[in-house]
Amino acid sequence: MNLRRPNANEATGSVNRSRSVVPMSGLCTACHDGCTGGCEIFLATMRGRELLYPQNFGEITAGADKDYPVDYSHLNIQGYAVGAEGLPEGVEPGPDTALFPRVSTETEYGWDKKVKMKMPIFTGALGSTEIARRNWEHFSVGAAISGVTLVCGENVCGIDPALELTSGGKVAKSPEMDRRIETYNRYHTGFGEILVQMNVEDTRLGVAEYVLDKHGLQTIELKWGQGAKCIGGEIKVKTLDRALEL
Ligand code: SF4
Structure with missing residues (x-):
């Protein structure tokens, strides 16, 4: 079938x-x-x-x-409506206190360094695609004010038209990566974080060192393969000039 x-x-x-x-x-x-x-x-x-x-x-x-x-x-989740657990100290369980808006969905992850979250949600990784670039502002601000972790996908520095490299071929300046991190951080409330996913080219370009040294990011996601979505890992450009820039 x-x-x-x-x-x-x-x-x-x-x-x-x-x-x-x-x-x-x-x-x-x-x-x-x-x-x-x-x-x-x-x-x-x-x-x-x-x-x-x-x-x-x-x-x-x-x-x-x-x-x-x-x-x-x-x-099917067969729930039951008997008793109430997890209420703050001193609060009597009852129909007026055991309410949905009072349910805490907070959690945390990490071994030595914990990252708290308002909800256990990581976004999908939005990286070098045009749809990610154009929609980054509301996507990242939404994640920040919701207190969840935002994943910036791969190859953002690699296709940044304003990318500047050191003589050793490492990222010296990437305004697009800066914009992505700064947009999230502007609305960050202490819950969740922005992490950067890296492919092999990102590793060679020193993206981890760049986001750590310039922005103090603590988390990266190393990626060794592709396969989650339709044509992920590929980008298409509109002009030959743009293709030759990359
Ligand atoms: S070419 Fe494609 S669409 Fe046309 S008859 Fe054959 S299978 Fe169908």
Whole structure:
């Protein structure tokens, strides 16, 4: 059983001509000679690798739509309404004191250095993609005022058009990385943190040293592979000039 539908997906702007589709390949059951339809195989014959990119690139986020046979909706939590635990000292349990708004969702992580959080949430890692750059301000401010940890994804310094390197090829100045960290820190209330994810190129560029020395960041996430999302790890630029800058 195929848990997804290959060969046609809104993320790549592709569709099948026919209503009947082979589950394994995604080809129309009757694939017509002369079809000018829009399946991935057909479009890739003309557009090649471009078809891999979710459309419109830089303006959307796209996630896997595999239809797993089990999801959270199959689980029931059979609660009960007897007693109340965890109330502050001296507060009598009762219908007027055991209220949802009083539930604490605070937690912490870390071995020697603890990071407190208002809620146990880490954001997804938003890195060098255009959609992350354009939406960074409200995304990071929202995480900061919610007291959760914000993950800045990989390759932010590497594609920063204003990046300055030392003679040894290390990051000397990255205004885009500075902006990302400073935006979060401006609204940070002591809960959660901003951490920076690093791939192999980031490691070579000395991103860890940069965010530690300039911004005092305490946490990095080392990344050795890619595979969480549609075309993660790839970016697309609009002009050849921009490509040659990178
Ligand atoms: S080429 Fe046309 S008919 Fe063949 S699988 Fe693709 S959409 Fe269907």
